[in-house]
Amino acid sequence: MRHRLPLVAGSIIVAAATIIAVIAPLLVPHDPFAQNLSARFIPPAWMQGGSRDHLLGTDQLGRDYLSRLILGTRISMMIGFSTVLVSGFIGTTLGLLGGYFGGWVDRVVMFVVSCRLAIPLILVALTVVSIVGSSLLVVMLTLGLLLWERFAVVSRSATQQVAGLDYIAAAWAAGCSRPWIILREILPNIAHHLVVIATIEMAIAILLEAALSFLGLGVPPPLPSWGLMIAEAKDYMFFKPWVIEIPGLALLILVLGINLLGDGLRDALGARSER
Amino acid sequence: MVRYLLRSLLLAGLVCLTVLVISFTLTRFGGNLAINLAGPDASAESIAKIEHQLGLDRPLPVQFVDWGDRALHGDLGDSFLFHESVAHLIETHLPVTLTLGLLAIGIAIAVALPLGILAALNEGTVIDVAIGMLTLAGQAIPSFWLGLMLIIWFGVDLGWLPISGVDDWTGYIMPAFVLAFVAIPVMLRLTRGGMVDALRADYVRTARAKGLSRISIVLKHALRNAAMPIVAVSAVQLGFILGGSVVTEVVFNVRGLGYLAWASIQKGDFPVIQAVVLLFALLFVGLTLLADLLNAALDPRLRTA
Numbered sequence: 001m002r003h004r005l006p007l008v009a010g011s012i013i014v015a016a017a018t019i020i021a022v023i024a025p026l027l028v029p030h031d032p033f034a035q036n037l038s039a040r041f042i043p044p045a046w047m048q049g050g051s052r053d054h055l056l057g058t059d060q061l062g063r064d065y066l067s068r069l070i071l072g073t074r075i076s077m078m079i080g081f082s083t084v085l086v087s088g089f090i091g092t093t094l095g096l097l098g099g100y101f102g103g104w105v106d107r108v109v110m111f112v113v114s115c116r117l118a119i120p121l122i123l124v125a126l127t128v129v130s131i132v133g134s135s136l137l138v139v140m141l142t143l144g145l146l147l148w149e150r151f152a153v154v155s156r157s158a159t160q161q162v163a164g165l166d167y168i169a170a171a172w173a174a175g176c177s178r179p180w181i182i183l184r185e186i187l188p189n190i191a192h193h194l195v196v197i198a199t200i201e202m203a204i205a206i207l208l209e210a211a212l213s214f215l216g217l218g219v220p221p222p223l224p225s226w227g228l229m230i231a232e233a234k235d236y237m238f239f240k241p242w243v244i245e246i247p248g249l250a251l252l253i254l255v256l257g258i259n260l261l262g263d264g265l266r267d268a269l270g271a272r273s274e275r
Numbered sequence: 276m277v278r279y280l281l282r283s284l285l286l287a288g289l290v291c292l293t294v295l296v297i298s299f300t301l302t303r304f305g306g307n308l309a310i311n312l313a314g315p316d317a318s319a320e321s322i323a324k325i326e327h328q329l330g331l332d333r334p335l336p337v338q339f340v341d342w343g344d345r346a347l348h349g350d351l352g353d354s355f356l357f358h359e360s361v362a363h364l365i366e367t368h369l370p371v372t373l374t375l376g377l378l379a380i381g382i383a384i385a386v387a388l389p390l391g392i393l394a395a396l397n398e399g400t401v402i403d404v405a406i407g408m409l410t411l412a413g414q415a416i417p418s419f420w421l422g423l424m425l426i427i428w429f430g431v432d433l434g435w436l437p438i439s440g441v442d443d444w445t446g447y448i449m450p451a452f453v454l455a456f457v458a459i460p461v462m463l464r465l466t467r468g469g470m471v472d473a474l475r476a477d478y479v480r481t482a483r484a485k486g487l488s489r490i491s492i493v494l495k496h497a498l499r500n501a502a503m504p505i506v507a508v509s510a511v512q513l514g515f516i517l518g519g520s521v522v523t524e525v526v527f528n529v530r531g532l533g534y535l536a537w538a539s540i541q542k543g544d545f546p547v548i549q550a551v552v553l554l555f556a557l558l559f560v561g562l563t564l565l566a567d568l569l570n571a572a573l574d575p576r577l578r579t580a
Contacts, residue, residue, distance in 0.1 A: 115293045118556040118560050120559070121518060121519070123518065210420075211522050237423060238427065241427055248420035260411060
């Protein structure tokens with residue numbers, strides 16, 4: 001039971017965040033974009049001067065912090081899922097090809113992975129966003145196109161292990177085509193590794209989006225990305241530390257939940273993972 | 276061995292060349308530099324004139340070969356923004372980032388090694404689980420947020436450390452610690468895993484049977500065998516730390532390469548951007564090569580192969 005705890009805790013956090021993200025517009029107590037300059041920096045309800053109307057207080061423009069945090073969950077989860085979809089597709093394709101065919105195909109795949117690893121991630125992401133223009137979609141695609149190397153490395157080595165097994169030889173002898181073998185025989189048998197990598201990638205993507213938005217080249221204002229909330233509140237943090245504590249803790253809890261889920265899944269599914 | 280070395284060097288060179296082509300193409304697609312320089316109200320005519328002066332109206336391959344030819348002679352071009360040569364900008368900003376990176380990897384090793392060994396020696400106990408939870412939590416903390424919180428606690432509330440810049444050595448403490456935080460979980464997991472495997476190995480059982488002291492077994496026998504991947508990974512992690520220094524340098528207002536790149540990206544100052552991206556790629560590829568060679572040097576089995 002004890003080793004199930006990470007899986008349970010992680011699942012609860014990720015499930016809660018997913019539900020909040022999906023029904024965010026129904027949950028927000030106020031309009032997350034509505035400014036009220038006469039109600040700036042109301043502290044959270046549990047602090048002196050707080051009000052029950054704004055449970056987590058208001059920001060420098062008088063916007064309800066809880067409402068912005070809830071809508072921010074949606075942004076983080078969208079980034080996480082889209083990155084996993086795009087990077088998972090690219091990386092797994094490369095890994096399957098390299099692992100199954102070997103030879104020069106494998107050498108090309110490994111070369112592409114080496115190039116990707118040599119590229120300074122944050123700098124290139126910042127450059128791309130500054131050139132294309134910052135929007136949620138651009139950040140989603142940029143991260144997806146940059147974060148596939150772990151998928152490629154793991155699916156490649158997992159494919160190499162599976163490809164030598166008897167049932168693959170049997171499928172080949174039975175006259176199955178190569179695409180069939182790769183998609184129907186190999187892919188399902190390496191899927192448990194990919195699920196674990198997906199959680200790692202999702203956590204990294206969410207942290208990266210926050211960092212890009214914090215640097216001013218991620219999700220544009222007035223969208224309530226948690227990283228952007230921290231950036232906008234930074235000038236006031238010495239006097240009102242909660243303005244950066246709240247979105248920072250939200251990020252920490254969500255990413256911790258995803259990591260717990262990944263660790264739990266890895267143990268439960270018997271997958272390996274290189275972090 | 277020589278063949279292996281030559282092959283690695285050739286591959287490393289190809290990787291760097293590819294990264295250069297990518298960053299060169301990418302930055303040329305920006306096209307906002309001439310507009311930035313000309314100002315917001317400039318006519319299309321004056322923008323075209325500036326583009327011509329900078330040679331930006333030539334075909335991309337011509338620009339690339341021209342840049343490459345100059346770069347081989349040590350001329351990386353001039354920054355449009357800072358009105359200085361890129362080489363000089365790098366010369367003044369690189370030492371700061373290198374100092375930060377080396378300090379950070381030192382801190383990471385100093386934290387991860389003992390904790391990893393401690394967890395392995397107490398495998399499955401409360402200590403092991405607690406260290407595992409700390410690792411997970413450390414991995415979940417956004418580094419820029421950690422930096423801001425440290426600034427509030429140690430910089431303002433306690434007043435112990437400077438909150439911005441690196442005017443003296445105390446300025447390096449907080450940024451180096453934040454950078455180390457990224458590498459600590461990876462290295463800790465690796466140390467623990469390597470030690471757990473090593474402690475189960477036959478030679479450790481033999482050492483134990485011979486009645487050697489626990490400290491001697493752990494440090495001389497187990498750690499020596501677990502150390503190889505740790506050394507290799509710390510070189511690679513240093514590469515990641517350097518490439519990721521931009522966020523921390525901006526948070527702490529440290530004028531290193533990362534900060535320089537960030538300022539240049541915002542203004543589309545591409546001679547600086549492509550030089551810094553290339554430099555980080557070179558550093559990363561060099562460190563990865565170093566890791567391979569260290570592996571070969573530490574492991575006699577690889578040396579003869």
